[in-house]
Amino acid sequence: MTADKPLSNRDVRRAPLLDARAATRCPLRTHLMIEPPEHVVEQPLPVDxxxxxxxxxxxxxxxxxxxxxxxxxxxxxxxxxxxxxxxxxxxxxxxxxxxxxxxxxxxxxxxxxxxxxxxxxxxxxxxxxxxxxxxxxxxxxxxxxxxxxxxxxxxxxxxxxxxxxxxxxxxxxxxxxxxxxxxxxxxxxxxxxxxxxxxxxxxxxxxxxxxxxxxxxxxxxxxxxxxxxxxxxxxxxxxREFGFRLDVAALATDRVDGLTDEDPLVVPARSSECDRCRFEGVCTPRMEDADELTLLPKVTWDVRQRLHASGLTTRTALALADPTALPTKAIREAADHARVQTSGVPLAKVRGADVLELPRADVEVDVDMESTADGRVYLWGCLVTDRRAGTPPEYVPFVDFAPELDDTAVFVAFWDWLQRTRKAAIDAERSFAAYCWAGGGAEDRYLRLYGPRIGVDVESFITSPEWVDLHRVARAHVTTGGSLGLKVVAGRLGFQWRDDDPGGGQSMVWYGDAVAGSHEQQRRLLDYNADDVEATRWVRERLAEVWADLPRVGDLMPTG
Ligand code: SF4
Incomplete structure (x- = not known):
């Protein structure tokens, strides 16, 4: 099976030669690389x-x-x-x-x-x-x-x-x-x-x-x-993919050379590629103007095409659609995301979430860890709150910034402290719970990595009601119309990080400097981690406060 000539529908002889990434690259990017928009603001690539x-x-x-x-x-x-x-x-x-x-x-x-x-x-x-x-x-x-x-x-x-x-x-x-x-x-x-x-x-x-x-x-x-x-x-x-990009490139070339005024073959559509694309600043406003469906989570180009084929061409149209007429659970969820995005509310209750089931305790510990690029935890950060005593929460970090990281020793110190804190609460006849924002399950994974290494039973702790994944709690109760990451949910509830640009990739760069002896970057990493655990506490507190007033996603209607 050979392709003797391009599987393209156009005369592509004037198109530039396309490289190996073309077949998977966003086709609009191929067009814009040939016919760049006037005002491209170059965005530096994210550090990670x-x-x-x-x-x-x-x-x-x-x-x-x-x-x-x-x-x-x-x-x-x-x-x-x-x-x-x-x-x-x-x-x-x-x-x-x-x-x-x-x-x-x-x-x-x-x-x-x-x-x-x-x-x-x-x-x-x-x-x-x-x-x-x-x-x-x-x-x-x-x-x-x-x-x-x-x-x-x-x-x-x-x-x-x-x-x-x-x-x-x-x-x-x-x-x-x-x-x-x-x-x-x-x-x-x-x-x-x-x-x-x-x-x-x-x-x-x-x-x-x-x-x-x-x-x-x-x-x-x-x-x-x-x-x-x-x-x-x-x-x-x-x-098929390459042939389509060739068509796109051929038309873009003809437009640049004034041979046609035919519209480009592709429109901006959101994908993971947008975050690291130099045209993002041009495309996102166009997507917003077009009320583009791919701005919704998990609405890929293929899903978008299916929705277009059924007459639903905008987020607003999807938000207004009768949910019982939508064909799949994923599309019904997309419609709910569309309701949040088009109504302008920051947070709404998901369907069926009438009562907030948020485990609380007298002594609460928020936990967040930071790891190296090769998967070793150098920092377990904890925020302990004694709700009965009413004292201010205290941040307790367990960290090693030495070039020869002893991550097992860091875990031993963290685990011993956590168990002592738990025992003290129980001895004082107080309830205890520890919270994380697991999302991808990193905390559980690292507990299971280090626990057996030092011979402690982490499994009964992980599966107990005392270990609470707040991400799972949030997912069962609220929608932002998009990401359910801690940064987004806590942000929607009014939390602000001290650092302008907190993020996992950024923290790895800071870690390199911290290991090299930079006290400033060591402090920065600790502040970043302290903000993360404060953010999970904030979500818990604020969610309980605002729950009764949050709108239900099914009641939302597009505005404007
Ligand atoms: S920003 Fe997104 S839609 Fe626009 S060209 Fe880049 S990848 Fe394509």
């Missing part, structure tokens, strides 16, 4: 994104060095197209940092590695498979199943020559979330086809555990509500 990019590069350099050491004789190409073509023609077994272009298909790409396969192409040339290096796990088992059987080996096995077809299959460890990896590999496969050096469809990703996961780009893999004939292979999905 920059840190991840830097870590990704460092990981890639390390893996490439290990592969080079295993192979022993790697050519140095550094993105030279002529040298890449010469190396492929000579049948070099492993080619790093290749550069390939396809002017007919309007593609360009730089696969990290091209690895020769044992069987030549039908034309008698050396066949290659593309391999990418990624600083994430590629073999973690996905919750919702897998993308099918997987063949895998160590990354340095490329030195001995690989025959993916002869390797044993492992069932189901491929993570679902890496569509972008697969489409990137499909892009390189199409480039190899153009140059007559493609294999039958094998490709690989070296993940953060240095496993080389091999995938068959021709295997049925992707399902879509638009596809009624079964699953698409990665190559089929890629061709």
């Amino acid at each position: 994104v920059l840190v991840r990019i830097e870590e990704g590069r460092a990981f890639e350099d390390q893996v490439m060095a290990e592969v080079a050491a295993a192979v022993g004789d790697l050519p140095t190409l550094t993105g030279d197209e002529a040298a890449t073509l010469a190396a492929m023609a000579a049948g070099v077994p492993v080619i790093p940092q290749a550069e390939l272009r396809d002017h007919e298909g309007r593609r360009t790409g730089r696969p990290d590695l091209l690895v020769a396969l044992p069987d030549p192409t039908p034309g008698g040339r050396t066949a290659y498979m593309p391999v990418e290096v990624k600083a994430h796990l590629v073999t973690a088992k996905a919750k919702g199943g897998s993308l099918g059987p997987l063949r895998a080996c160590a990354h340095t096995d490329v030195a001995d020559g690989l025959d993916p077809a002869a390797m044993a299959e492992v069932e189901g460890p491929w993570t679902r979330k890496r569509t972008d990896d697969l489409l990137q590999l499909a892009h390189y496969q199409r480039l190899l086809e153009h140059h007559g050096h493609a294999g039958p469809g094998w490709a690989g990703v070296i993940g953060s555990d240095r496993t080389l996961a091999l995938v068959d780009l021709t295997a049925p893999t992707f399902q879509s509500w638009r596809n009624t004939t079964g699953r698409w292979s990665t190559l089929e999905k890629y061709d």
Whole structure:
């Protein structure tokens, strides 16, 4: 299955060559990169994104060095197209940092590695498979199943020559979330086809555990509500996605050159990509003006298209729709989010939440932890409130900023203090509860990591009524029309953080400085953590105070 020419409906010959990310990139971004809006305010990338990019590069350099050491004789190409073509023609077994272009298909790409396969192409040339290096796990088992059987080996096995077809299959460890990896590999496969050096469809990703996961780009893999004939292979999905971006790019080019005044093929639609896109400042106001459905949580482009097909084209229309006529639970929830967003209320009761079931105690401890990039907790922060005594809450941190972090010792100190505080409350015949804002379950996960390490029973504590996940409580009772993160919920209830830009990624940068001895950043991290535990206490107190006055989501109507 080859794509001899672009699967595009337009004359794309004047479009720029698109890179490997094009097929997964927001199509409007492709348009705006060619026809930029007048007033683009450059936004610096979030610090955590920059840190991840830097870590990704460092990981890639390390893996490439290990592969080079295993192979022993790697050519140095550094993105030279002529040298890449010469190396492929000579049948070099492993080619790093290749550069390939396809002017007919309007593609360009730089696969990290091209690895020769044992069987030549039908034309008698050396066949290659593309391999990418990624600083994430590629073999973690996905919750919702897998993308099918997987063949895998160590990354340095490329030195001995690989025959993916002869390797044993492992069932189901491929993570679902890496569509972008697969489409990137499909892009390189199409480039190899153009140059007559493609294999039958094998490709690989070296993940953060240095496993080389091999995938068959021709295997049925992707399902879509638009596809009624079964699953698409990665190559089929890629061709559709890439072909559409080519149409977008071709039209944008023609508009720039004054050859057409046809409207762009795409409109702004919210996705996770927007947060790190330079056009966000242009697109968000346009989405607000258009009352765009993708501004609602979990309304993806596909869901939006389904809603449009049923005549619901704006948040307001969805908010006004009869909930009993909406087809799925997810769409009914989206309609409730739309009611909150279009009515302008900061917080509303979810359906069925008539009574606030919020566990309270005489002695309450709010808990929040901060961890390093490699998952070690350096700070357990606690805010203890004796409600009967009526004394001000006290912040008690357990922290280690030493370069040689002893995270087990930090946990021992925290756990001992928590148990002593609990025992003192119970001995004084007072009730006790500890609270966290777990969301993704980090606190429970770390309790389960460190508890067995020091031989204490954390399980009976985690499952007891004394350990309360306030995020779960909030989710059962209120909606913001969007995120239920602590920052949003506490903010809607009037809480303000001392730091202008609190956030997990930012805190990792502060931590690096704190470990290097910066007292200012140590103080900042403690203040940040103290604000987080104060915020969970604030949510508990304020929610109890305002509960009776909160509107029900079903009663909300769009304003304006
Ligand atoms: S801000 Fe979002 S919608 Fe706009 S171009 Fe960027 S990713 Fe696309």
